[in-house]
Amino acid sequence: MAKPGFTVAHLPGFATIAVGVFVCLYLPIITLVVYSFNGGSSIAVWQEFSFRWYSVAWGNEAVKDATVRSLVIALSASAIATVLATFAALGTTRRAPYRGQTFIYVMINQPLMVPEIVTAVALLIIFASIKVATGYHGLGYLIAAHSAFCIPFAYLPIRARLEGMDTVMETAAADLYASAWQTFRYVTLPLLAPGIAAGAMLAFVISLDDVVITEFVKSGGQDTLPTYMLGQLRRAVTPEVNAISSALLALTVALLTAFFLLTRKRD
Amino acid sequence: MKEDIAVTAESVVKSFGHGAAAVRALDTVSAAIRKGEFFTLLGPSGCGKTTLLRLIAGFETPTSGRILLGADDVTDLPPNRRPVNTVFQSYALFPHLTVRENVGFALKMLGRPASQISARTAEMLALVKLEELADRATAQLSGGQQQRVALARALAPQPKVLLLDEPLSALDLKLRKEMQVELKRLQQETGITFVFVTHDQEEALTMSDRIGVMSNGKLQQVASPREIYTAPVNRFVADFIGETNFLPVTLVKEGARLGSGEIVAAEGKGGVLTIRPEQVNVVRADKAGAIGARVENLIYFGTDMHVHMRLGDGAALVARMPLPPGGDGGLAPGDAVGVTFAKGAARLIEE
Numbered sequence: 001m002a003k004p005g006f007t008v009a010h011l012p013g014f015a016t017i018a019v020g021v022f023v024c025l026y027l028p029i030i031t032l033v034v035y036s037f038n039g040g041s042s043i044a045v046w047q048e049f050s051f052r053w054y055s056v057a058w059g060n061e062a063v064k065d066a067t068v069r070s071l072v073i074a075l076s077a078s079a080i081a082t083v084l085a086t087f088a089a090l091g092t093t094r095r096a097p098y099r100g101q102t103f104i105y106v107m108i109n110q111p112l113m114v115p116e117i118v119t120a121v122a123l124l125i126i127f128a129s130i131k132v133a134t135g136y137h138g139l140g141y142l143i144a145a146h147s148a149f150c151i152p153f154a155y156l157p158i159r160a161r162l163e164g165m166d167t168v169m170e171t172a173a174a175d176l177y178a179s180a181w182q183t184f185r186y187v188t189l190p191l192l193a194p195g196i197a198a199g200a201m202l203a204f205v206i207s208l209d210d211v212v213i214t215e216f217v218k219s220g221g222q223d224t225l226p227t228y229m230l231g232q233l234r235r236a237v238t239p240e241v242n243a244i245s246s247a248l249l250a251l252t253v254a255l256l257t258a259f260f261l262l263t264r265k266r267d
Numbered sequence: 268m269k270e271d272i273a274v275t276a277e278s279v280v281k282s283f284g285h286g287a288a289a290v291r292a293l294d295t296v297s298a299a300i301r302k303g304e305f306f307t308l309l310g311p312s313g314c315g316k317t318t319l320l321r322l323i324a325g326f327e328t329p330t331s332g333r334i335l336l337g338a339d340d341v342t343d344l345p346p347n348r349r350p351v352n353t354v355f356q357s358y359a360l361f362p363h364l365t366v367r368e369n370v371g372f373a374l375k376m377l378g379r380p381a382s383q384i385s386a387r388t389a390e391m392l393a394l395v396k397l398e399e400l401a402d403r404a405t406a407q408l409s410g411g412q413q414q415r416v417a418l419a420r421a422l423a424p425q426p427k428v429l430l431l432d433e434p435l436s437a438l439d440l441k442l443r444k445e446m447q448v449e450l451k452r453l454q455q456e457t458g459i460t461f462v463f464v465t466h467d468q469e470e471a472l473t474m475s476d477r478i479g480v481m482s483n484g485k486l487q488q489v490a491s492p493r494e495i496y497t498a499p500v501n502r503f504v505a506d507f508i509g510e511t512n513f514l515p516v517t518l519v520k521e522g523a524r525l526g527s528g529e530i531v532a533a534e535g536k537g538g539v540l541t542i543r544p545e546q547v548n549v550v551r552a553d554k555a556g557a558i559g560a561r562v563e564n565l566i567y568f569g570t571d572m573h574v575h576m577r578l579g580d581g582a583a584l585v586a587r588m589p590l591p592p593g594g595d596g597g598l599a600p601g602d603a604v605g606v607t608f609a610k611g612a613a614r615l616i617e618e
C-alpha cells in the first residue's frame with residue numbers, strides 16, 4: 001500500500017475537534033427529538049416516554065392550518081423558482097459569452113447577498129401599498145416573496161449541472177435533425193433532471209424554513225409553521241414545539257433520502 | 268461532372284477571435300468531394316481538419332466562402348437541416364437512452380412513424396452487428412461497441428454525407444485495424460460519401476479513395492493515396508507521408524544538377540529533388556552513371572536495412588533495401604559506394 005505523504009489524521013487534536021464539532025451540531029437536535037417524547041409538560045425535565053405531544057399537535061387546528069399553508073407556499077414557490085431558475089441557468093450557460101454576464105450572475109444571486117431583513121422591510125413597504133391599492137390580502141404575496149428568495153437556491157445546483165454537462169450532446173442532437181426545442185426536450189432536459197430535482201428540493205426546504213420575510217409579509221391569520229412556532233415560544237413553551245420540530249425534521253430527512261436514492265440510480 | 272460532387276468548399280476561410288489574437292483555422296480552402304467516395308482529411312494536429320468538418324456539418328459558419336451539398340448552398344443552414352451526420356470523436360452517445368433509442372433518435376426527430384423507426388433501427392443494428400445489445404444503456408458498452416452505436420446512429424437517417432472525426436483514435440491497435448476494415452465495408456455497402464479525419468498517414472493510405480493533405484489551415488494536395496505517395500506536390504506533403512529524401516538541385520537542360528555535380532533525370536518542377544528510400548539503389552562505386560556516396564551508418568529493421576549515406580557535397584541520403592540473406596550486403600560504414608535512382612522515381616517539388 002502506498003503511504004500517503006500527508007493526511008489530516010496526523011494533525012494533533014484533529015480528531016478531537018472533529019468529534020467536538022459533531023457533538024455541537026447534533027446534540028441539540030437529538031435533545032429536541034428526545035424531549036418531543038416527554039410525557040410531562042416541561043421541555044427541560046424528563047418524566048416518561050409518550051406520544052402525548054404528537055397527538056396534541058395533531059389535534060391542534062392552528063398547527064394543522066399553519067402546516068397546510070406552509071406546504072402550499074413551499075410547493076408553489078419552489079415550483080415557480082425552479083422553472084425561473086432553469087431558464088436563468090440555461091441563459092447563463094447555453095449561449096455565447098456576452099458582456100455583463102457577471103453582472104447577471106450577481107443579479108440572480110441577489111437574495112443570497114442582501115440581508116434578509118432588508119428585503120423583508122422592503123417587501124413590507126411595497127406590499128402594503130399594493131394591498132391598499134388592490135384590496136387583495138391572499139397568499140399571493142407570500143408565494144411571490146418566497147419564489148423570489150428561493151431562485152438562487154434552485155439556480156445554483158441547476159447551473160452547476162449544466163456547466164458539468166458536455167455541450168457535445170446538444171451538438172449531436174442538432175446533427176441528428178433535432179430542432180432547438182427538440183434538443184431541449186429530448187436531450188438537455190433529461191440530462192439536467194437531477195440538477196432540477198436538487199434545485200427544487202433545496203428551494204422547497206428553504207421556503208418551508210423561512211421566518212423573517214414571512215413574518216413581515218404575511219397578513220393577519222397567515223401563520224406558517226415556523227411563524228406559528230415562534231408565536232408559541234413567546235407564550236407557554238411545551239414539548240408540542242419539540243413534536244412539531246421533530247416532524248419537520250423527519251420530513252426534511254425523508255426528502256433528502258428520497259432525493260439521494262433517486263439521483264444515485266440515475267447516474 | 269458537377270452532379271457527381273457531394274460536398275464543395277469554395278474559398279472557405281474560418282477565423283476564430285478578433286484583431287491581433289485572431290487564429291486563421293482555415294485559409295482559403297477549396298475542395299470538391301465526390302459522391303460515394305471515401306475521402307480522408309489528413310494533417311498534423313491543429314491544421315484545421317476538425318474545423319473543416321464542423322463547417323460541413325453546420326456547427327460553425329465560415330468567415331467567408333461557401334459550403335455546398337450537391338448543388339445546394341448550405342452555408343447558412345443550421346446543422347439540423349443539413350442531410351449530413353457526424354460520428355464524433357468522443358462518440359457523444361446519449362447516456363439517458365438505450366442503444367436502440369440512440370440509433371432511432373434522428374428518425375424520431377424527423378417525425379417518422381414508429382413502425383418505420385423500429386424497422387430501420389433493427390436494420391442498422393444488424394449492419395453493425397449489435398442486435399443483442401439493443402436494450403443496453405450505452406454506458407455499459409465497450410469502446411468498440413460504443414463506436415458501432417455511434418456509426419449506426421449516424422447512418423440510420425441515410426445522410427448524403429457521413430463525417431467522421433478521428434473515430435478510431437480512442438481504440439487500441441487491434442480494434443482499430445478491425446474497425447478500419449469495418450468502416451470500409453460500411454462505406455461500400457451503403458454507398459454513402461464518407462469524409463474521414465485522421466492524423467495517421469497509414470490509416471489514410473489504406474482506407475481512402477482520395478486524400479486531402481492539410482497543413483496550417485491550407486489544403487496542400489488532393490489526390491489518390493498512390494499519387495500522394497508517388498507524386499507529392501510540395502515538401503510538406505512528401506515529408507508528411509512516409510519517409511523520403513530531399514536533395515537541393517539546380518535545373519539544367521539535361522535534368523537536375525545535384526550539389527555534388529552529377530545530373531539526374533527528374534520529373535516535376537521546383538528546386539528540391541525528392542526520392543523515396545526504397546527507390547534508391549546502392550551499387551558499386553565504379554558503376555557507370557552512379558552518383559558517388561559514402562556509407563555512414565547501417566540500421567536494420569527486421570527484413571529491411573536502411574543505408575545512411577553522404578553525397579560528395581555532404582548532402583544526406585537514405586536507401587532502404589531488403590536485407591540480403593545472412594548478411595549486410597557487403598556494406599560497412601566508411602565504404603565508398605555508388606547510388607542510382609529507380610527510373611522515374613525522382614521528382615522535383617517546390618520548397
Ligand SMILES: Nc1ncnc2c1ncn2[C@@H]1O[C@H](COP(=O)(O)OP(=O)(O)OP(=O)(O)O)[C@@H](O)[C@H]1O
Pocket residue numbers: 283284290291292310311312313314315316317318319466
Ligand atoms: N472554437 C475555437 N476557438 C478558437 N480557436 C479554435 C477553435 N476551434 C479551433 N481553433 C483553432 O483552430 C486551429 C485548427 O483547429 P482544429 O480543431 O480544426 O485542428 P485539427 O486539425 O482538428 O487538430 P487535431 O488533430 O488536434 O484535432 C487550431 O489552431 C485551434 O486552436
Ligand SMILES: [Mg+2]
Pocket residue numbers: 316317318432
Ligand atoms: Mg480535430
